[in-house]
Amino acid sequence: MQSIKEIYGNKEFIPLHEPTFDEKEIEYVTDCIRTGWVSSVGKYVDEFEKRLAEYTGVKRAVAVVNGTAALHIALKVAGVQANDEVFMPALTFIATANAVSYLQAVPHFVDVSEQTLGMDPVKLEEHIREIGEMKNGHLINRLTGRVIRAVVPMHTFGHPAALDELIDVCNRYNLVLVEDAAESLGSFYKGKHTGGFGAVSALSFNGNKIMTTGGGGAILTNDEKLADYAKHITTTAKIPHSWEYCHDEVAFNYRMPNINAALGCAQLEKMDKFILSKRNLTQRYQNLFETIEGVTVFTEPSFGTSNYWLQTIVLDTEKHNRDAVLEILNSEGVMTRPIWIPMNKLMPYKDFPVGNLSVTNELNDKIINIPSTPIRKDR
Structure with a gap:
């Protein structure tokens, strides 16, 4: 938690994502x-x-x-x-x-x-x-x-x-x-x-x-x-x-x-700068979480280049409870959220056609989005 705050200059509250204007x-x-x-x-x-x-x-x-x-x-x-x-x-x-x-x-x-x-x-x-x-x-x-x-x-x-x-x-x-x-x-x-x-x-x-x-x-x-x-x-x-x-x-x-x-x-006009700063942030997070057992930063597939819109960590659920991690981070001013509830579990769509969702159900308990606002390289 403190390391995430340091990335963002030790702000009291760090939103999940905010726009950048000049x-x-x-x-x-x-x-x-x-x-x-x-x-x-x-x-x-x-x-x-x-x-x-x-x-x-x-x-x-x-x-x-x-x-x-x-x-x-x-x-x-x-x-x-x-x-x-x-x-x-x-x-x-x-x-x-x-x-x-x-x-x-x-x-x-x-x-x-x-x-x-x-x-x-x-x-x-x-x-x-x-x-x-x-x-x-x-x-x-x-x-x-x-x-x-x-x-x-x-x-x-x-x-x-x-x-x-x-x-x-x-x-x-x-x-x-x-x-x-x-x-x-x-x-x-x-x-x-x-x-x-x-x-x-x-x-x-x-x-x-x-x-x-x-x-x-x-x-x-x-x-x-x-x-x-x-x-x-x-x-x-x-x-x-x-x-x-x-x-x-x-x-x-x-x-x-x-x-x-x-x-x-x-x-x-600033998209290239936004993406460069997003990739820089991804690297910062990879360096941070490589020392924490049971937490992995999700990265782009081999065939693609991602804009890294929302930074994502994947938890080993045998070592970390998703909701407990969310409670700790949000209570300390680091805005985080879980991935969406699967559509078939929401009231409007619970009776709609559905296939085998084994991976969806597994990932639902593992994924957390963490602060993702682009950062300057000098931080």
Whole structure:
């Protein structure tokens, strides 16, 4: 505990993660305010979308109000319909399941890998063979009779999931890949940015993410038609016109405000510095915990480069009790938290389809996130 406090300059309270701002954010946001264009119209949204697409290496980015909205629309434009089932890891933030539910589709929970903390492609295919069959080009859940439409891997804490293997599964069973890349801006799988592998993907820029727009998210895709449709239905499906308000379908008011995009433009300019400082912090933690028996710092898989959004330790439960460690650290002002409760154990999702979750259940008792705000190298 004291060593963690020393890393952060012996502050009385150390949050789990907080944003880093300087004069650049003030400059862009002030400019936005002075123009008067702070809401749905202004230059910064277009600029942010352009810079984000360039940074992630995709053709298009569509900025929206938050990561959940981004995933909701990503799933919709990818073709997920009411009563479809969607594979996702049981070990994820509830937004992954909620976004599927917004479409009146059905989350279907599968296991994760100890190596990535993301969806395990081997366990996924084993589960498909147990419950699935192909009919008329669609994968059908024999137990429910529903079409299984999509696979949604989540890049946990910024660590890339095993995308090649997941893509192979999708290709074999005619499933669409939609990446939940909410936590992985700045993470790369085999040299290519996460979020660029699926038909469409979602990012989050919440205040606790590696960079922030205050509240915000984005849809990424290499499909121009999907991008155009996503842009259309996130801006109330309004047909462009100089003065008329004509809308051609029921849609969503999910557009990112210009003032948030101004903040995002400034933050995006610093991504390389943020990631370098995150990697520096990871090394500091590895040095710290190598002397503590039964505690391991979770690190990126061999095939990927992680943004290390949230620093993660894995406990040997024979030597350490997770809740006891959490109690000690939080009581002393070091903010820490456990990994999420598995989705199938939450009240809204307890009766939904589920596979063998042996690894999920084991990891749930082992993982703790520790303070992860980027630090200066001189500390």
